[in-house]
Amino acid sequence: MNSTAQTHTATLDATTDGPLPTLVKRSRPLTRNTPTLRGRVALVIGASSGIGAATARLLARQGATVVLAARREGPLHALAREIEQRGGHALAVPTDVSDRTAIDALVARTIAACGRLDILVNDAGIGAGHSIMTADARMERMLAVNLLAPARLMQAALPHLRRQGGGSIVNIGSIAGEMGTSGLYSATTFGLRGLTDSVRREVRSDRIAVTLIEPGYIRTPLTAGRRGRMPGPEVVARAVAAVITRPRRTVVMPWYWRIPIILTQLFPGVADRYLPSARGERVRHEDTPAAEVPAETSATEAAETITEQAEEALTL
Numbered sequence: 001m002n003s004t005a006q007t008h009t010a011t012l013d014a015t016t017d018g019p020l021p022t023l024v025k026r027s028r029p030l031t032r033n034t035p036t037l038r039g040r041v042a043l044v045i046g047a048s049s050g051i052g053a054a055t056a057r058l059l060a061r062q063g064a065t066v067v068l069a070a071r072r073e074g075p076l077h078a079l080a081r082e083i084e085q086r087g088g089h090a091l092a093v094p095t096d097v098s099d100r101t102a103i104d105a106l107v108a109r110t111i112a113a114c115g116r117l118d119i120l121v122n123d124a125g126i127g128a129g130h131s132i133m134t135a136d137a138r139m140e141r142m143l144a145v146n147l148l149a150p151a152r153l154m155q156a157a158l159p160h161l162r163r164q165g166g167g168s169i170v171n172i173g174s175i176a177g178e179m180g181t182s183g184l185y186s187a188t189t190f191g192l193r194g195l196t197d198s199v200r201r202e203v204r205s206d207r208i209a210v211t212l213i214e215p216g217y218i219r220t221p222l223t224a225g226r227r228g229r230m231p232g233p234e235v236v237a238r239a240v241a242a243v244i245t246r247p248r249r250t251v252v253m254p255w256y257w258r259i260p261i262i263l264t265q266l267f268p269g270v271a272d273r274y275l276p277s278a279r280g281e282r283v284r285h286e287d288t289p290a291a292e293v294p295a296e297t298s299a300t301e302a303a304e305t306i307t308e309q310a311e312e313a314l315t316l
């Protein structure tokens with residue numbers, strides 16, 4: 001693939017909550033229909049399904065050349081074909097991001113094929129139920145994929161973003177990173193939050209924006225066993241595209257998840273009583289091995305519980 005990349009100028013966007021750098025060119029203001037990402041190269045980790053695939057589709061539609069990474073070759077190549085057929089540019093690079101060597105090779109391949117790297121979306125993630133009593137091998141994998149991999153990918157990408165004078169990193173965390181539930185999964189998302197804040201401050205003067213997006217329940221293969229209404233992965237994809245052009249520090253989405261997060265911070269005692277991965281979850285899933293329970297279940301349902309409790313308290 002020849003590089004379709006153009007040079008860009010990182011500018012400061014005074015309309016966001018702080019002078020974070022953005023990729024929007026001064027000469028071409030952002031509008032809903034402007035393909036502002038034309039000429040940019042976006043590396044999307046976890047692009048074989050769910051939020052990552054939806055994000056890759058949207059960034060490609062907005063003009064970016066997308067490099068698609070995940071382990072499963074079939075879905076990656078199918079998505080790359082779909083994007084190319086719609087007139088976009090995509091390159092599938094099957095990669096297991098729990099392997100440092102594979103990460104370095106992925107970034108090197110991106111630069112070799114596309115000539116540059118402007119955007120990194122860290123979306124790969126795995127869960128393991130609600131309890132700390134998770135198999136040791138599973139815990140190591142969760143740490144490797146959910147926390148070490150984003151750190152390593154940022155390390156590998158940053159020299160290229162710096163050399164180009166700016167760029168954008170978007171990490172996908174979870175509301176479980178705001179409310180302690182779901183055992184080590186929650187710990188990895190708390191960790192990703194701290195890491196994102198720290199890296200944002202470290203690279204601020206390099207005009208590199210670093211954003212954390214924390215979704216609640218989203219309809220993807222990760223939540224396949226869950227009943228009830230959930231927004232599709234496109235809502236998160238739209239948030240990713242939005243923060244690339246108008247950087248934010250943290251985005252909790254959909255917005256209503258901010259309510260249980262704030263309640264948890266305001267009333268930690270109530271949260272201790274109702275949030276933990278806890279009895280209700282254990283009772284409901286007592287016959288289900290921890291590794292088979294979607295990781296978001298406890299965080300989200302616990303959030304619903306605490307919201308209901310708060311609503312009851314307010315109406316009394």
Ligand SMILES: NC(=O)c1ccc[n+]([C@@H]2O[C@H](COP(=O)([O-])OP(=O)(O)OC[C@H]3O[C@@H](n4cnc5c(N)ncnc54)[C@H](OP(=O)(O)O)[C@@H]3O)[C@@H](O)[C@H]2O)c1
Nearest residue numbers: 046048049050051070071072096097124125217218220222
């Ligand atoms: N869905 C939700 O309700 C929800 C809520 C909050 C946060 N999140 C977060 O959003 C992110 C995306 O989740 P999703 O809902 O879209 O789930 P998903 O459809 O299961 O996507 C997970 C992605 O991660 C990739 N992945 C897993 N292990 C990998 C590895 N070792 N190397 C490379 N890629 C790997 C998977 O690809 P391969 O299997 O092909 O490797 C897949 O593309 C995750 O970080 C998740 O924690 C999801």
